[in-house]
Amino acid sequence: MSFFSQPVGVSHFLVVGAVLFVSGVVCMAVKRNALGVLMGIELVLNGANVNFVAFSSPFLRSDNAYALGLDGQLISLFVIVLAAAEAAVALAITLNFYNNHSTVDVDRADELKG
Amino acid sequence: MTVHPINWHTAFFMLYAVVACTFGVAVVVSSNIVRMALYLIVSLGATAGLFFLAGADFVGAMQLFIYVGGTLVLLIFGVMLTAKGPFISMRTSGGDWIVAVLLSGCLMALLVPAAFSVASWRNERHAAVDAEPDDSDTAVLAAPRTVAAAHQPAATEEPPAPFIDDNGDGIPDVQPKTATALGLGLLGARVDAIDAKPEMRPGMSGYLLPFELISVHLLVVLIGAAYLARAKRRVR
Numbered sequence: 001m002s003f004f005s006q007p008v009g010v011s012h013f014l015v016v017g018a019v020l021f022v023s024g025v026v027c028m029a030v031k032r033n034a035l036g037v038l039m040g041i042e043l044v045l046n047g048a049n050v051n052f053v054a055f056s057s058p059f060l061r062s063d064n065a066y067a068l069g070l071d072g073q074l075i076s077l078f079v080i081v082l083a084a085a086e087a088a089v090a091l092a093i094t095l096n097f098y099n100n101h102s103t104v105d106v107d108r109a110d111e112l113k114g
Numbered sequence: 115m116t117v118h119p120i121n122w123h124t125a126f127f128m129l130y131a132v133v134a135c136t137f138g139v140a141v142v143v144s145s146n147i148v149r150m151a152l153y154l155i156v157s158l159g160a161t162a163g164l165f166f167l168a169g170a171d172f173v174g175a176m177q178l179f180i181y182v183g184g185t186l187v188l189l190i191f192g193v194m195l196t197a198k199g200p201f202i203s204m205r206t207s208g209g210d211w212i213v214a215v216l217l218s219g220c221l222m223a224l225l226v227p228a229a230f231s232v233a234s235w236r237n238e239r240h241a242a243v244d245a246e247p248d249d250s251d252t253a254v255l256a257a258p259r260t261v262a263a264a265h266q267p268a269a270t271e272e273p274p275a276p277f278i279d280d281n282g283d284g285i286p287d288v289q290p291k292t293a294t295a296l297g298l299g300l301l302g303a304r305v306d307a308i309d310a311k312p313e314m315r316p317g318m319s320g321y322l323l324p325f326e327l328i329s330v331h332l333l334v335v336l337i338g339a340a341y342l343a344r345a346k347r348r349v350r
Binding site for chain 2: 010013014016021023024027030035049058069080082085086087105
């Protein structure tokens with residue numbers, strides 16, 4: 001099987017990032033539990049991180065002079081920190097909603113409906 | 115049919131990629147919130163393995179520390195505080211699932227061909243044999259093989275070089291030691307861009323201002339989260 005003797009490239013990492021991104025988008029769309037929506041956001045950010053790291057790597061492409069360099073890794077670090085901050089706030093909001101309404105169903109959060 | 119030696123980088127990439135994708139999809143498919151959290155931990159941990167394989171050692175370690183060790187523990191606390199009775203498994207209606215599968219199929223059909231659309235992203239090193247040889251490819255093919263590859267019979271065609279090795283000393287030209295360069299980049303000094311071409315230099319500024327912004331942002335956000343989620347004393 002000659003696939004396992006070939007080096008992987010940016011494309012293969014992009015496919016993994018695409019799968020994680022699509023999983024996250026679908027998770028955000030179909031989950032009714034607020035924490036499930038939060039997990040979908042984590043998956044989306046993680047898929048984006050995979051792309052950033054793959055483009056920053058000098059090992060994964062045949063023209064490695066055009067690799068993104070350390071910028072991609074720095075941006076992915078910022079994304080990780082932003083994801084942590086976002087999870088903290090979203091979790092606090094969810095717990096507040098649970099305390100006030102005794103549910104975590106996002107379909108029941110319709111008090112602001114006009 | 116010739117038997118190529120296994121490229122272990124590819125093999126481990128496949129392992130981590132399959133684990134990350136499988137558990138990422140399992141997060142969507144599962145309806146039990148506790149299992150979803152567990153699958154998410156496995157998926158993000160396998161993604162950290164992918165970061166290590168891409169040469170991003172510091173980012174992979176931070177993925178394990180902050181994401182898996184911090185953010186997901188926070189999420190699991192949320193799951194434990196709210197997982198009661200009907201909220202453990204909340205099912206979605208069938209019509210929503212059909213729309214979701216259609217949407218995800220369309221998105222994948224867009225993204226996967228886009229990922230393979232650029233030739234240099236595919237990183238194919240074997241095409242140099244019949245394509246016209248240029249400098250870097252002949253240097254790669256002339257590099258000394260490892261002992262295992264040298265014992266292959268002569269009829270076997272050359273296995274592709276697993277890494278860029280232009281000076282032919284058997285170790286990769288670029289070593290993944292990124293922690294120092296990343297730390298100095300966050301302080302505003304780009305030690306990795308010292309010998310960059312002058313026309314590339316202006317885009318490679320440091321990241322001191324974004325680092326300060328995100329530090330204050332994280333502090334404000336955590337204080338705000340603690341304020342939002344505090345235990346309220348009911349006044350009767």
